[in-house]
Amino acid sequence: MSLLQEKILLRVDQERKLFKVPRVSFTSQEVLEAEREVIFNKCWLYLGHTSEVTKMGQFVTRTVGGRNIVFSRDMENNVNAFLNTCPHRGATVVRDRAGVAKSFQCFYHGWVFGIDGGLKSQPGVESYCESINQNGEVDLPRVPRLEEYRGFWFICFDKEAVSLFDYLGNAREYIDLVVDHSEAGMEVVGGTQEYSIRANWKLLVENSIDGYHAATTHASYLDYLKGTAGALAAVPLKGFGVDLGGGHAVIQYSAPWGRPIAQSIPAWGETGKQDVDRLLAGLTERFGEERARRIALTNRNLLIFPNLIINDIMAITIRTFYPLAPNYQHINGWALAPIGENEWARNNRLENFLEFLGPGGFATPDDVEALQQCQTGYDNAREAAWNDISKGMGREIPAMDDEVQMRAFWTQWNLMLSNSNNQD
Amino acid sequence: MTTNFTRPEIEDFLFNEAALLDDWKLEEWLALFTDDARYLVPATDLPKDAPPEGNLFYIADDYFRIGERVKRLMKKTAFSEQPRSKTRHLVSNVRVFSQSADHCVANAAFITSRAKGGNVDLYVGSSEYTIVRREGALRIRSKRCTLDMEALRPQGRISIIL
Numbered sequence: 001m002s003l004l005q006e007k008i009l010l011r012v013d014q015e016r017k018l019f020k021v022p023r024v025s026f027t028s029q030e031v032l033e034a035e036r037e038v039i040f041n042k043c044w045l046y047l048g049h050t051s052e053v054t055k056m057g058q059f060v061t062r063t064v065g066g067r068n069i070v071f072s073r074d075m076e077n078n079v080n081a082f083l084n085t086c087p088h089r090g091a092t093v094v095r096d097r098a099g100v101a102k103s104f105q106c107f108y109h110g111w112v113f114g115i116d117g118g119l120k121s122q123p124g125v126e127s128y129c130e131s132i133n134q135n136g137e138v139d140l141p142r143v144p145r146l147e148e149y150r151g152f153w154f155i156c157f158d159k160e161a162v163s164l165f166d167y168l169g170n171a172r173e174y175i176d177l178v179v180d181h182s183e184a185g186m187e188v189v190g191g192t193q194e195y196s197i198r199a200n201w202k203l204l205v206e207n208s209i210d211g212y213h214a215a216t217t218h219a220s221y222l223d224y225l226k227g228t229a230g231a232l233a234a235v236p237l238k239g240f241g242v243d244l245g246g247g248h249a250v251i252q253y254s255a256p257w258g259r260p261i262a263q264s265i266p267a268w269g270e271t272g273k274q275d276v277d278r279l280l281a282g283l284t285e286r287f288g289e290e291r292a293r294r295i296a297l298t299n300r301n302l303l304i305f306p307n308l309i310i311n312d313i314m315a316i317t318i319r320t321f322y323p324l325a326p327n328y329q330h331i332n333g334w335a336l337a338p339i340g341e342n343e344w345a346r347n348n349r350l351e352n353f354l355e356f357l358g359p360g361g362f363a364t365p366d367d368v369e370a371l372q373q374c375q376t377g378y379d380n381a382r383e384a385a386w387n388d389i390s391k392g393m394g395r396e397i398p399a400m401d402d403e404v405q406m407r408a409f410w411t412q413w414n415l416m417l418s419n420s421n422n423q424d
Numbered sequence: 425m426t427t428n429f430t431r432p433e434i435e436d437f438l439f440n441e442a443a444l445l446d447d448w449k450l451e452e453w454l455a456l457f458t459d460d461a462r463y464l465v466p467a468t469d470l471p472k473d474a475p476p477e478g479n480l481f482y483i484a485d486d487y488f489r490i491g492e493r494v495k496r497l498m499k500k501t502a503f504s505e506q507p508r509s510k511t512r513h514l515v516s517n518v519r520v521f522s523q524s525a526d527h528c529v530a531n532a533a534f535i536t537s538r539a540k541g542g543n544v545d546l547y548v549g550s551s552e553y554t555i556v557r558r559e560g561a562l563r564i565r566s567k568r569c570t571l572d573m574e575a576l577r578p579q580g581r582i583s584i585i586l
Contacts (some may be wrong), residue, residue: 016446033545049553097469140457142515145543183458189478189479189480190474190478190479190480191466191467191469191470191472191474191480191481192467192469192480193467193480193576194467194468194469194574194575194576194577195576195577195581196575196576196577196578196579196580196581197580198543198580200510217503218473219501220496220499220501220502221496223499223501224492224495224496225494227492245576328578330575330577334480336482343477343478346477346478346479347477350476350477350478350479350484351484352483353480354481354482354483354484355489357483358480358481358482358483359576359580359581359583360465360481360482360483360581360582360583361483362492362493362496364581365504365581365582365583366502366503366504367503368580368581368583369503369504369581369583370503370505372541376541
């Protein structure tokens, strides 16, 4: 057993029903390097949503898995993902955040690439050998793998990886429940919440699918809802957690807050109720009553291993994050909404989002604080070495405030890191 | 041109606002707003004039939610700001633009520091105010803080009032 493998060993006691994670997993540079190698270089990572590149020539640049990526749609209507680096001397070629272009020019020596990534011209081309691009070596480099599932585009840096479809596995069912909100499709709303947390990225994995912390961490948000006339429906906070396999996991539950699709609250009034009833009727027609009610009336916090969260709660957020250091991560958050949703519903959705989900809202800042306090607590990891995530262990149907979903993540995480050690 | 609002008057008003925030006198701060006021902080990748309708902001409060924000921040359970961070709101480059008998539009540059837990974060940007006079006193009808930052990094949150 290698040193790292020994360090990250989970303590799982099926008899006593205990599940412990060593805190060194959150603090060690060595662990982070191993994660980059065997998780972020091997797993499918979320790149972006179809709605961000609808027009030919449209592009977005962003960082995924530590790489600078150009996500674009070319003139043949193909979606591409390029590594944003000039094949000549390496400079970043596309320097705008987003836009529409016919070609990209590297400003360093003036090489020009088509929006499909193909090299179009080089100043002083006569000084180069004719075969310089015979195998596309000086085109914009493509990301090894790019695949889509229902509007969600993912990339993978491992050529040999299984298909995205197979990778998502049981999680597909839960992505479907989001995409099926609207026949017209879903879209990312303008405005990205790009923030950071001074804490290990796996703390945010746990936090994003944690049904246990709400009552205390978010007491002030719940006070706000309780104190606001008509903000709550007569619906209990109740549901279950599922290990979806492959490190993916979900909690699904009913909750008293309003859902633009489709659970009304008294504050939305008669118009709101009618609107929501109409949406529910539309879903029932498309999917039958059972599935319609599941889509409309239940909430889901979904983890796609390793670092994509799709939370379909009082609004829908897509959230992804990446570690820059063991104790620091960057986070990108987007709001996803049905295309063609009426103005009233869209505004309620965004209000819901801001109140709860954003780093300027009434809840997320307290999550940020909690995660940073955990990270600070891990300064004591030598003497106080273990996190406990045993809640609900052994239950046939773990509750939404149990921790089966976190055990699913950690089991896969540990498996991947341990396997890598075995190959040494 | 009418000059119902002079720069020194607006400056004094904004300096007082900053002091109330730094002293965590948030109820007094709230009293500076009209009851139809808005407090806005757009996401950093939105165009300068993007409206909160149809776009994702960090903060898009109406008067009710400004009040709730204050109420929340005064609670022990607002953990992000309990214990209190130390803040300093620096307000500068104040300019008064259009004005009429009852209101003016003013702009100020700001740098706000927030110190807590061993970190000092800076928030930099410009605030556009619509300021009215009500019964002889100045009141804020809207405050829109545009962050001159590429992202909310490393600050990670806007748990204080900018």
